[in-house]
Amino acid sequence: ALVGAVATLLALAAGAAAAPPRADTIYYGGEVWTGDPSQPTAQAIAVKGNRILYVGSNMGAARYWGPRTRLVDLRGRRVVPGFIDAHIHASMAVQLVYSVDLYGLGALDKYLAAVAEFAAAHPDLPAIRGSGWSNTVVPGIGPLASDLDSVVSDRPVALYSEDYHSLWVNSRALELAGIDGSTPDPVGGKIERLPGSVSPENPYGIPSGTLRENATDLVLDALPDYTxxxxxxxxxxxxxxxxxxxxxxxxxxxxxxxxxxxxxxxxxxxxxxxxxxxxxxxxxxxxxxxxxxxxxxxxxxxxxxxxxxxxxxxxxxxxxxxxxxxxxxxxxxxxxxxxxxxxxxxxxxxxxxxxxxxxxxxxxxxxxxxxxxxxxxxxxxxxxxxxxxxxxxxxxxxxxxxxxxxxxxxxxxxxxxxxxxxxxxxxxxxxxxxxxxxxxxxxxxxxxxxxxxxxxxxxxxxxxxxxxxxxxxxxxxxxxxxxxxxxxxxxxxxxxxxxxxxxxxxxxxxxxxxxxxxxxxxxxxxxxxxxxxxxxDVCGTLAAGKSADFVVLSRDILRCPPQDIGTARVLMTVFRGKVVYRD
Ligand SMILES: [Zn+2]
Incomplete structure (x- = not known):
């Protein structure tokens, strides 16, 4: 059927002399979910520059073919608009590059080993940052400064929990931020303290090494930002x-x-x-x-x-x-x-x-x-x-x-x-x-x-x-x-x-x-x-005039069993008409 479609496409394209704009690329032979209620499904997308010229049938796309148009056979794959993540800290990816990764380690001794290894590998960093420890591993008052001190004591260490609402710090970081027993909890924040030392009055108790919510700013504001x-x-x-x-x-x-x-x-x-x-x-x-x-x-x-x-x-x-x-x-x-x-x-x-x-x-x-x-x-x-x-x-x-x-x-x-x-x-x-x-x-x-x-x-x-x-x-x-x-x-x-x-x-x-x-x-x-x-106005659906942002998937997520959706992979990501990823 695909061979037939290609033959039809080329035959029609050859005869389509009157078609005005020529596409740079025509993606054809796909199962396109457009997200556009006026035309929910399509087979082909014609792209010129950053934008979509046409979305619809293979035959309709042929009108935009010219001698320099590139043809891409989608081989029946599922195509959807580019995904938009409505709350994603993309700029915090810097932490994946310049910080210690504790995600999924799941045990205190493994956290400490990872911090020690990272600190040894980065002797020039003025502070050790990281993220990914879990409150499930250290419930209650959270992990302790004394544990971190045993692996890094010369530089401040500040490690986010995996939900980014708690910060595990060493004694050097507490010192740098000026946090001690006389520091009250800030508004909207909590300084966890060693059990038995806690008091409603000054001194409020010995900081144990975990800061919650707004209290994390006390240390974070004292550390240099990434450049x-x-x-x-x-x-x-x-x-x-x-x-x-x-x-x-x-x-x-x-x-x-x-x-x-x-x-x-x-x-x-x-x-x-x-x-x-x-x-x-x-x-x-x-x-x-x-x-x-x-x-x-x-x-x-x-x-x-x-x-x-x-x-x-x-x-x-x-x-x-x-x-x-x-x-x-x-x-x-x-x-x-x-x-x-x-x-x-x-x-x-x-x-x-x-x-x-x-x-x-x-x-x-x-x-x-x-x-x-x-x-x-x-x-x-x-x-x-x-x-x-x-x-x-x-x-x-x-x-x-x-x-x-x-x-x-x-x-x-x-x-x-x-x-x-x-x-x-x-x-x-x-x-x-x-x-x-x-x-x-x-x-x-x-x-x-x-x-x-x-x-x-x-x-x-x-x-x-x-x-x-x-x-x-x-x-x-x-x-x-x-x-x-x-x-x-x-x-x-x-x-x-x-x-x-x-x-x-x-x-x-x-x-x-x-x-x-x-x-x-x-x-x-x-x-x-x-x-x-x-x-x-520019993206979110696949329609003529919109930015050419779309994704080609390895499985048809609209037809496969729901437990298989997560096994689908992205084969190609197109952003503003350019292929920015190809598997
Ligand atoms: Zn967030």
Whole structure:
């Protein structure tokens, strides 16, 4: 049949003298899912320059053939729009290049061995950074400075937990940051202290070596940032080894700093034509920032980044922390509140007060910034929706597309408010599993049945909420959208769920009622994510006039059994008409 199609294509092309524009490349003979409701399926894509000239039948594409047109036989493969990750810290890939990697090591002695080895291999680094230790390995107050001191004591060491909400440091780092027994917990943060030394008054207790949430800034602010060159290197590593092979052509980088080296690195790559992903970024605003000085600085930063491929038009807020750090803000107390906090009513921490949050949303929205908020606990999400409603009331309704990301626990009474307020839900489907976090942290900290109602998804789709999926890389490594699509469909993933029987048993499936379809998951990584990033005018679907951003897959994920979706590979990634990855 394919040979016939080629013959027909060439025959028609030869006779198509009147066809005006000539394609640079015609991809034909594929199974194209366009994401465009007016024409959901196609066989061929004709590309000229950066853009799509035509999407449709093989015969229709032939009209765009010219003597210099390259023909690419898709051999019946599934083609989808380039994946867009609506919350991915691409610039933090620098940490994969210049830091010690603890992901998956799973034991304290292995963490220490990796740190010792890295420090020995990098004698010139003024500080040792890293990430990837797990709260499941060292629950409670977390890992100790004294353990790190035994392997590195001459330089500061600062190691993020795999969720990036805790920092494990050595004594040199505590010293550099001036943290000791007289240092109180900062607002929205916690300095873990040795058991038995803790007191409500000064001295508050001996810092044990783990810092949570805002307390991590005490050390991070005292360490030198990566240089612009290191960020460039990290971004190029990300493009080549992460985005290209995974079919990612668009990213929303949610945590950039005004005047930081990361934004400068992005801008340089954009100026030099070296970006192979379309980047939208958010500038972080914290409760302690003074809006009167922060906002003009953010506007000045935004004005510097106006290239098609790199803009910083959003502002990132944190409404709370994470369940595994006991810092997510919940409507009901933690199941282990008494044990953890000595207070049976302990329900986590609000990082903003209601009025301040509403004022900040109103101000950044009035200045034309998009709002993007981290909310994990149900109380946090309600507060954010209330503050968004207040901002809309004051500024008037307009096309603002605010996003709330993570959404681990959501009060069902809030689902409809997302749609009413035009708020995008930005979940991480990779986390929709009964993995070790569920077993060792979420069940004990949240209790049952609450831990079984994490991460709603279908509820959002059913109510017409815009859902844009994301990885939160480097929290999720690798940020493979095909894994996320499978997980969104099954809410189970082979290798991650150990303690329960495999499907069709529902025992190991996290909240089976929230499973969604492959097409819904695909939309969440393409059309919806483009809309969430305000890039839907140029990408997110395959249609004439749009940027030629698409992915060729090794398996037909719309027809294979759901448990095989994650085994599909990206064979080719095309970004703005150029092949940026080929298997
Ligand atoms: Zn994040």
């Amino acid at each position: 612009v060159d290191q960020y460039r290197h990290g971004l190029r590593y990300f493009q080549r080894h992460v985005a290209g092979p995974l079919g990612i052509t668009g990213v929303f980088d949610p945590l950039l700093r005004i005047g930081g080296n990361a934004v400068e690195a992005y801008q340089q790559l954009a100026d030099e034509g070296l970006l192979t992903v379309r980047v939208r970024g958010a500038l972080a605003l914290n409760p302690e920032d003074d809006l009167a000085t922060w906002l003009p600085a953010a506007e000045a930063e935004r004005a510097k980044h106006t290239r098609a491929l790199f803009q910083t038009n959003a502002v990132k807020f944190f409404a709370d922390g994470v369940v595994e750090g006991h810092t997510a803000w919940l409507k009901q107390p933690y199941a282990d509140a008494e044990e953890y906090a000595g207070d049976p009513n302990y329900a986590g921490v609000a990082l903003w007060d209601d009025e301040a949050l509403a004022d900040a949303f109103t101000a950044v929205d009035a200045a034309g910034f998009q709002i993007h908020v981290h909310a994990i606990g149900d109380a946090a999400t309600t507060q954010v929706l209330d503050a968004l409603a207040a901002a809309r009331q004051r500024n008037g309704a307009h096309d603002w597309r605010p996003g709330i990301t993570h959404l681990q626990l959501v009060d069902p009474a809030d689902y409809d408010r997302f749609a009413e307020l035009g708020v995008t839900a930005v979940p991480q489907p990779y986390w929709f599993v009964k993995d070790d976090y569920y077993t060792y942290l979420q069940v004990p900290y949240l209790g049952l049945p609450r831990a079984d109602y994490e991460y709603p998804m279908k509820s959002f789709f059913d109510r017409g909420v815009l859902v844009a999926s994301a990885s939160d890389f480097p929290v999720t490594i690798p940020p493979d959208p095909l894994d996320a699509i499978q997980t969104g469909v099954m809410r189970w993933f082979p290798g991650l769920v150990y303690e329960y029987p495999a499907p069709p048993s529902l025992e190991g499936v996290l909240w089976p009622e929230e499973r969604v379809t492959v097409r819904q998951m695909l939309r969440s990584f393409t059309r919806n994510a483009a809309r969430a990033c305000f890039t839907d």
